[in-house]
Amino acid sequence: MHATSAPYALPDHDASSAIRVDGLMKRYANGTLANADISFTVPPGTVMGVLGPNGAGKTTLVRQVTGELQPTSGAIHVLGIDVVRRPMSARALMGVVPQEAQPYDHLRPAEHLAAFARLRGMSRRAAQSRADELVDLLGLATHARTIARQLSGGLKRKLLVGIALVGDPAVIVLDEPTTGLDPHARREVWALLKRLRAGGRTMIITTHYMEEAEALCDSIALVSGGRIIARGTLDDLRARCREPYRATYENGAGGASIGGQTPELVLAELARRGITTFSLGKARLEDVYLELTGEGANA
Secondary structure, eight states, rough: OOOOOOOOOOOOOOOTTTTEEEEEEEEOOOOSSSEEEEEEEETTEEEEEOOOOSSSHHHHHHHHHTTOOSSEEEEEEEEEEEEEHHHHHHHHHEEETTOOOOOOOOOOHHHHHHHHHHTOOOOHHHHHHHHHHHHHHHHHHGGGTTTTGGSSHHHHHHHHHHHHHHTTTSSSEESSSSTOHHHHHHHHHHHHHHHHTTTTOOEEEEEEEEEHHHHOOEEEEEEETEEEEEEOOOOHHTSSSOOOOEEEEEEEEEEEEEESHHHHHHHHHHHHHHHHHHHEEOHHHHHHHHHHHHHHOOO
């Protein structure tokens, strides 16, 4: 990858956390409480998912992490930089993919990437080299001469991720990266993000897609009403449920399920009901979310 002079390690930086948020609260001028008492850390090279329905406060949270929004109270550090006091310095360490961003219709992929590299201070030659490198990384070589307006939704999102990668950031923040994409395009973006995770990037991803959080994230924060109501690995979250195991089966009205604290309890209930054909496994993230929050993430 392209070398960068970004100061990833600072004398006061806790190497165990690439991102640290302490007691974050955001109240808007109209009195709306968007985030309340949010604290978490993201270890280097891991992916944290922020999962919740539209309006839960996910976007407000990440806009504070990136320095776009000033919190009402609390502290945020990215790679040791105080985001509240030094938002521009912190933002220089991050690549950001906003939810509503779109590429410029008339520019080709390499032209986008080279232009943003120039904005980061690279020479014309270095910018073009970086653009060519990213076109290959993103799998956009066969679309190198296609203007953005003619790219598919999935390719546009890949290009936006590429723009975030221009400065070779150690931390990437993605707000609803696959919203509006069809299943095939969504999985193409997932494959790219998995490669970035394998390369050691630290990421925060907001999403309301259960499957996306399961596929990409090392840890998951469940957000409801502007608060993190549970956080951990999927197994950690399952352990907080009354029914961490679940069997699914077909009945006359379609699909049905039975949950339980252990596989043996689920099997016993299936036997009591005379059900012999079923699929038994750990509870899905959707089941976990519904139990811990009492609401649907796709609301």
